[in-house]
Amino acid sequence: MAISMYAASVPVFQHMLRNLAHILEKGEANAQARKFDPSVLAGFRLAPDMLPFTRQVLIACDAAKLCAARISGVEAPKFDDTETTFDELKVRIRKTLAYLETVPASALDGTEDKEITFPVGRENKRTMTAQAYLTTWALPNFFFHVTTAYAILRHNGVDLGKTDYLVGGQR
Amino acid sequence: MAISMYAASVPVFQHMLRNLAHILEKGEANAQARKFDPSVLAGFRLAPDMLPFTRQVLIACDAAKLCAARISGVEAPKFDDTETTFDELKVRIRKTLAYLETVPASALDGTEDKEITFPVGRENKRTMTAQAYLTTWALPNFFFHVTTAYAILRHNGVDLGKTDYLVGGQR
Numbered sequence: 280m281a282i283s284m285y286a287a288s289v290p291v292f293q294h295m296l297r298n299l300a301h302i303l304e305k306g307e308a309n310a311q312a313r314k315f316d317p318s319v320l321a322g323f324r325l326a327p328d329m330l331p332f333t334r335q336v337l338i339a340c341d342a343a344k345l346c347a348a349r350i351s352g353v354e355a356p357k358f359d360d361t362e363t364t365f366d367e368l369k370v371r372i373r374k375t376l377a378y379l380e381t382v383p384a385s386a387l388d389g390t391e392d393k394e395i396t397f398p399v400g401r402e403n404k405r406t407m408t409a410q411a412y413l414t415t416w417a418l419p420n421f422f423f424h425v426t427t428a429y430a431i432l433r434h435n436g437v438d439l440g441k442t443d444y445l446v447g448g449q450r
Numbered sequence: 451m452a453i454s455m456y457a458a459s460v461p462v463f464q465h466m467l468r469n470l471a472h473i474l475e476k477g478e479a480n481a482q483a484r485k486f487d488p489s490v491l492a493g494f495r496l497a498p499d500m501l502p503f504t505r506q507v508l509i510a511c512d513a514a515k516l517c518a519a520r521i522s523g524v525e526a527p528k529f530d531d532t533e534t535t536f537d538e539l540k541v542r543i544r545k546t547l548a549y550l551e552t553v554p555a556s557a558l559d560g561t562e563d564k565e566i567t568f569p570v571g572r573e574n575k576r577t578m579t580a581q582a583y584l585t586t587w588a589l590p591n592f593f594f595h596v597t598t599a600y601a602i603l604r605h606n607g608v609d610l611g612k613t614d615y616l617v618g619g620q621r
């Protein structure tokens with residue numbers, strides 16, 4: 280008995296992407312309540328040379344999508360990264376969740392030792408086993424961008440707590 | 451074949467705690483190079499009602515320690531959370547890594563369905579299977595605090611990149 284590759288990946292991504300959608304909704308509602316343009320939040324960066332909120336959300340979505348696609352081999356839709364509004368970001372999360380729904384457990388289970396080659400930055404590549412790629416690269420990277428999106432809103436006074444991050448998307 | 455409970459937890463915590471120690475070193479070196487007191491970074495918060503850098507590091511350490519202890523039953527040392535300096539935080543990370551070294555794979559493997567009851571906030575408790583607790587609670591919480599510690603330094607101009615977060619602790 281152990282954790283299947285599917286259980287360690289797709290349901291975790293789905294759970295956290297739903298939490299991210301919930302966090303987005305709280306950010307948008309906060310901008311409306313405080314009567315400022317939500318695009319200020321959408322474009323906010325924690326440092327001038329860090330990516331803005333929108334990109335944190337897009338990369339979180341792609342980290343989930345590409346991890347599932349690379350390991351399973353189930354082709355993923357290509358998105359153009361043109362989202363700038365909260366509504367568009369919510370659609371992107373929904374499209375990512377819709378893709379993850381199409382990845383069957385059977386395409387991931389048993390892939391622990393499969394070699395995965397993936398881009399690192401613009402010019403480099405790395406190769407790892409699927410298990411190492413998932414646990415030490417894809418999941419840390421995914422959580423990094425979900426947490427940074429949360430931190431940007433939290434830094435700007437959106438009323439978020441750890442519960443929103445951990446279980447906010449559970450209905 | 452699948453991922454063992456040990457492989458999905460302890461080596462991931464160890465890998466990321468080493469990266470966190472590396473991030474701390476860059477933060478401390480940056481304060482020295484820019485000639486300001488590192489305690490300013492150590493006490494910095496991204497929002498007035500968020501926890502400061504020191505607490506993000508302590509909670510990341512405890513998230514790893516308590517997850518391993520709760521699932522394995524291997525008793526964990528109790529720490530007093532008195533750390534305020536970068537040096538003390540580095541010691542705390544080392545003590546957490548030393549504890550994780552004492553947790554044998556055999557104490558974690560096969561625990562997927564074991565019921566884990568853990569505190570949520572000051573008054574509540576939740577119970578989940580060890581697998582659900584690890585993948586949807588302990589790991590997300592651990593990555594949250596490592597990333598928030600990174601974000602606090604990055605927000606303050608420390609020269610960090612994603613590589614530091616993902617593999618900075620690899621020697």
